Amino acid sequence: MKLLQDKVAIVTGAGKPDGMGRATAIMLADAGARVVVTDLLRGEKDRRDLDDVVEEIRSRNSIGSAIAVAVDVTDRKQIDACVVQTCDAYGGIDILFNNAGTGAGAGPFLELSHAHWDLNYRINLKGVADFCQAVIPVMQARGGGSIINNSSLSGLGVVPLLAAYTATKFAVVGLTKAIACEFGADNIRCNAICPGMVETGMGKSEIELFAEAGESKEQTKRRLASEVALQQRWAQPEEIAQVVVFLAGPASGYITGVALPVAGGMAAGL
Numbered sequence: 001m002k003l004l005q006d007k008v009a010i011v012t013g014a015g016k017p018d019g020m021g022r023a024t025a026i027m028l029a030d031a032g033a034r035v036v037v038t039d040l041l042r043g044e045k046d047r048r049d050l051d052d053v054v055e056e057i058r059s060r061n062s063i064g065s066a067i068a069v070a071v072d073v074t075d076r077k078q079i080d081a082c083v084v085q086t087c088d089a090y091g092g093i094d095i096l097f098n099n100a101g102t103g104a105g106a107g108p109f110l111e112l113s114h115a116h117w118d119l120n121y122r123i124n125l126k127g128v129a130d131f132c133q134a135v136i137p138v139m140q141a142r143g144g145g146s147i148i149n150n151s152s153l154s155g156l157g158v159v160p161l162l163a164a165y166t167a168t169k170f171a172v173v174g175l176t177k178a179i180a181c182e183f184g185a186d187n188i189r190c191n192a193i194c195p196g197m198v199e200t201g202m203g204k205s206e207i208e209l210f211a212e213a214g215e216s217k218e219q220t221k222r223r224l225a226s227e228v229a230l231q232q233r234w235a236q237p238e239e240i241a242q243v244v245v246f247l248a249g250p251a252s253g254y255i256t257g258v259a260l261p262v263a264g265g266m267a268a269g270l
């Protein structure tokens with residue numbers, strides 16, 4: 001019997017080829033789960049990328065299975081439709097990984113636009129809250145479940161130039177603890193992970209934001225990594241995914257309401 005056999009999971013923001021969502025969806029399926037991989041589809045490439053996650057899971061002969069569903073987490077109707085589709089396909093929901101997020105357009109506080117604040121709020125916080133709200137009644141009916149929210153080390157401490165991102169990621173930690181307290185009696189656990197620097201599209205896009213004058217991309221990347229205690233290196237998405245699998249499964253059955261840094265000891269004092 002595999003760790004997550006017969007469990008049903010939804011992963012948001014799972015389409016990007018080098019993202020934590022894709023890596024986690026694959027690992028959940030390898031652990032036996034039936035996985036609904038979702039993402040915002042901006043065009044044909046996004047559709048292909050999302051379908052490719054399902055193909056990868058099938059081609060690995062994962063004991064689990066997967067289907068792809070387009071979901072923009074800023075649209076509550078699409079979230080509700082995804083929950084219905086998941087229940088129709090797999091009979092319920094046990095695990096939700098709220099992974100979708102954005103940091104696009106960050107910069108000096110006085111230059112942050114209204115649109116930037118709005119997008120950060122709607123994707124990073126409201127999208128997470130809406131997905132929890134849609135899924136919790138299904139978990140209650142099933143006798144429990146595990147929700148994992150992807151916050152950030154920026155949800156525990158302050159990184160310059162990321163005010164809107166930081167504010168929403170702190171809020172995700174608060175939301176996680178509130179849900180953990182309110183639904184513990186229903187055997188629903190809710191935890192946040194707080195990754196540091198992860199080598200994904202989003203992680204790499206932040207390198208430019210933090211570049212100092214005259215620095216190459218590689219130099220900036222190395223300088224940022226110098227703050228990581230463990231081998232001064234960035235994390236790979238799979239190193240985050242295995243923590244999500246742990247928080248989804250029975251080995252973490254008495255853990256709820258935590259915000260777990262997965263950051264190689266970066267900012268270990270937080």
Ligand SMILES: NC(=O)c1ccc[n+]([C@@H]2O[C@H](COP(=O)([O-])OP(=O)(O)OC[C@H]3O[C@@H](n4cnc5c(N)ncnc54)[C@H](O)[C@@H]3O)[C@@H](O)[C@H]2O)c1
Nearest residue numbers: 013016019020040072073100101152195197198200202203
């Ligand atoms: N990369 C890092 O260093 C890092 C560090 C800490 C936390 N995080 C968080 O990890 C999560 C995953 O990021 P990643 O680094 O794997 O990058 P990523 O770009 O692969 O993941 C972000 C995903 O969110 C999706 N998304 C954006 N807007 C959406 C919307 N409206 N509806 C649905 N999906 C939407 C994107 O399409 C993408 O698939 C994010 O929440 C991010 O804030 C990243």
